[in-house]
Amino acid sequence: MALNDRYYAAAFCDEEDEAVIRTYSKRIGFLVSSQTLIPHGGIGQFTKSFCELMHRYDVCVDIITDKSPQGVADEFVKELNANIIYPDNPQRYTDHSAVFMYEDSYCYERMANFRDATIKALSSNLYDSFVCNTYETVQVLSTLGLSDYIQTIAYTHLESQIFKDTKNPFLDEVNDMMRLQLQMPGITIGTQSKFNELHFENAYHLPIPLPEQGLLQEYDNDREGVLFIGRWEEGKNPELYLELIEQTKLPARVMTSASGAKKFEERLKKIGVDYQIKVGIIGQEKVDFIKSCRVAFNPSTVESYGIAFLEQIIQLPTFALINQRWTQNFPSTQFFTTSKRNMAEDVKAVYDQYPTSKSWYAAYDSVNHFKIHEDAVFHKWNHCFNEFEPRKSNSNTAKICDETTVKYKDFVAGLGRRVLCIDDIRSVLANRHKFRIVYTAKDTYLTKDPSFEPKEEQVGIDLFEGL
DSSP, rough: OOOHHHHHHTTTTTTTTOEEEEOBBBEEEOOOOOOOOOOOOOHHHHHHHOOOOOOOOTEEEEEEOOOOOTTTTHHHOOOOOOEEEEEESSOOOOOHHHTTSSBOOOHHHHHHHHHHHHHHHHTTOOOSSEEEEEHHHHHHHTTTTOTTEEEEEEESSSSGGGGGGOSBOHHHHHHHHHGGGGTTTTTEEEEHHHHHHHTSSSEEOOOOSSSOOGSSSSSBBBOOSSEEEEEESSOOOHHHHHHHHHHOOOEEEEOHHHHHHHHHHHHHHHHHHOEEEEOOOHHHHHHHHTTTTTTTOOOOOOSSOOOHHHHHHHHEEEEEEEOOGGGGGGGGGEEEEEEETHHHHHHHHHHHOOOOOOHHHHOOOOOHHHHHHHHHHHHHHHHHHHHHHOOOOOOOOSGGOOSEEEEEEHHHHHHOOSSSOHHHHHHHHHHHSSSSEOOSSSSSSEOOTOOOOEEEEEOOOOOOTTT
């Protein structure tokens, strides 16, 4: 029911009339930096697909971020099935940027903002798990003193969180700390692939849900062009892609950022080939663009996983460079490898061999292969959630134990704190097993009443107001 429809219906309800609202089995706090909440970025795509997947399985997601999303990020998060929580008075990052002008470090102002946002979130709701997507949040969450009560999952979005020999914009000491903080007691490591999982003593394979489910459909169409997906940066290796296009003169198809688009266009005009460049596309437009291409070339040299690569290999014959560590995240039977020396010949041969979608599906059945992979994603996450055993109190002296049924937000307000104390949160979490926890989209209820169901408070409207 749309918001206006709900208000309209409420106007004709008795004051005592209330509607039963949707409840959820779990509540997850999803910590992610506001600057990565862009629809076409890798972490933004993960945020979208994670929220959609959990919503389908009755798991409520709250996005906890460091600053209020602005511009494109604001429009993006409004489309998600999630609450957005950020600090009321966030600290600025200008001094940090000035100090670390060339090589980056931990931004302690951002960490303070995440701490404040997390406490704000815990002032309104209880959580079963936190998923840390920004590397700075791992340290923030692990030192709050709540990891015995709320599962803290550190998700490995950066290659430097897993491997020592990698290139990135961070100081060496920061890369060392990224790996060391994953050894903190109470941290659950989550990573995208079985290959990554093997590099930890205790980690869970928690796949990224496919952001565009339309890629799991087969299509019947002619195809044209060599696809490249990625920003214009050294690790994505756009120069080698352009070298391939120059050697083969095949049509170029590029998905990139706005700044990258200008560079690609300038170079492709000089090469003189047919080209199309798409900026920040998502949804059906993205699916249509990918499936219209005939071959994909992903010459990236730095990836912690490679969600764009996954999207490519589902639909297209896809090439990567030989001897790349990150390609071990994917089944070797589902993509091709080549070298700088042989890439033009190899890509041209496959380009001519599979001119249509049907010709490719008949040879490799890639869509059905990855449907099976996708069907397992939620169950792997849910298994991880269910493995966590929170600490429990045997005492009944805590104030929360006096309640029979209470909205958690109201209980917190009754404490009269200006800022909620960690010990207040611990006290409720340690005793939550004595209640049935009921989650709604906005609230958390603790109840000892087996028949309790939350009701939506209807808002009455004077239909004749203003007439």
